[in-house]
Amino acid sequence: MQQTKMEIEKAAVILKLLGDKTRLTMLKLMDEQTCCVCEFVQIFQSSQPSISQHLRKLKDLGLVKEERKGQWIFYSINNKSEYYSFIKPILDQLPDQDDKLKELEEKGTRISCC
Amino acid sequence: MQQTKMEIEKAAVILKLLGDKTRLTMLKLMDEQTCCVCEFVQIFQSSQPSISQHLRKLKDLGLVKEERKGQWIFYSINNKSEYYSFIKPILDQLPDQDDKLKELEEKGTRISCC
DNA sequence: TGCATATATAAGCAAATAACTATATACTTA
DNA sequence: TAAGTATATAGTTATTTGCTTATATATGCA
Numbered sequence: 001m002q003q004t005k006m007e008i009e010k011a012a013v014i015l016k017l018l019g020d021k022t023r024l025t026m027l028k029l030m031d032e033q034t035c036c037v038c039e040f041v042q043i044f045q046s047s048q049p050s051i052s053q054h055l056r057k058l059k060d061l062g063l064v065k066e067e068r069k070g071q072w073i074f075y076s077i078n079n080k081s082e083y084y085s086f087i088k089p090i091l092d093q094l095p096d097q098d099d100k101l102k103e104l105e106e107k108g109t110r111i112s113c114c
Numbered sequence: 115m116q117q118t119k120m121e122i123e124k125a126a127v128i129l130k131l132l133g134d135k136t137r138l139t140m141l142k143l144m145d146e147q148t149c150c151v152c153e154f155v156q157i158f159q160s161s162q163p164s165i166s167q168h169l170r171k172l173k174d175l176g177l178v179k180e181e182r183k184g185q186w187i188f189y190s191i192n193n194k195s196e197y198y199s200f201i202k203p204i205l206d207q208l209p210d211q212d213d214k215l216k217e218l219e220e221k222g223t224r225i226s227c228c
Numbered sequence: 229t230g231c232a233t234a235t236a237t238a239a240g241c242a243a244a245t246a247a248c249t250a251t252a253t254a255c256t257t258a
Numbered sequence: 259t260a261a262g263t264a265t266a267t268a269g270t271t272a273t274t275t276g277c278t279t280a281t282a283t284a285t286g287c288a
């Protein structure tokens with residue numbers, strides 16, 4: 001069979017996860033660098049529980065990994081994931097989201113937690 | 115600025131559409147060949163209105179095009195779509211769905227309408 | 229013309245989703 | 259230890275989604 005190819009049902013599950021503006025932007029950001037939850041909260045002007053829930057969905061599928069550093073938890077893309085090669089070409093077609101982090105740096109709020 | 119934001123939002127909309135097993139399989143099939151509604155109904159063992167509604171969503175975004183031939187309406191992927199280059203690499207990672215059409219041919223139900 | 233077939237649309241409902249508020253947990257520092 | 263900060267989880271609710279049934283539209287044919 002096509003072992004190298006993605007099962008279509010699994011692909012649909014992953015694409016549905018990516019089909020949310022917040023999660024998609026988060027993934028694109030994490031494909032570029034590590035971010036902590038409080039940064040996402042600022043970037044998306046969203047509530048902390050909302051961000052946490054998005055991250056959990058991504059983590060449940062193994063798309064991202066977390067690393068605790070003190071009181072902060074840093075998230076980054078899991079390029080060891082069996083699905084990374086599936087989502088990478090998608091992320092590569094999206095515009096860089098670095099400007100969002102730059103804004104935080106300019107406001108000085110990025111360094112506050114990182 | 116706004117431009118990039120627009121793009122990622124549009125990408126999320128498209129990915130959400132692809133994030134459904136039925137629609138994703140339909141798109142993969144249509145990337146290989148033209149299909150009519152009654153074929154989809156048989157393949158997915160789904161109701162005709164349900165299939166029609168999925169197709170409409172794909173058509174509303176311009177991902178597929180339709181061509182009437184008599185009483186039948188044939189759908190195929192719209193490779194002129196501005197989003198085709200975005201979804202094509204995704205479809206290419208999915209396993210061929212030709213077997214689904216072959217089953218219909220063996221049952222003789224494909225020729226019934228095509 | 230009238231009937232059959234193929235497809236689309238509308239309305240209603242149940243399940244899934246995403247956000248919110250409140251609370252719990254984990255860690256840091258005084 | 260207590261208080262403060264960062265994050266996660268639980269429970270609730272509003273919205274969205276996908277399906278169903280019923281009906282409308284378009285075409286073909288006798």
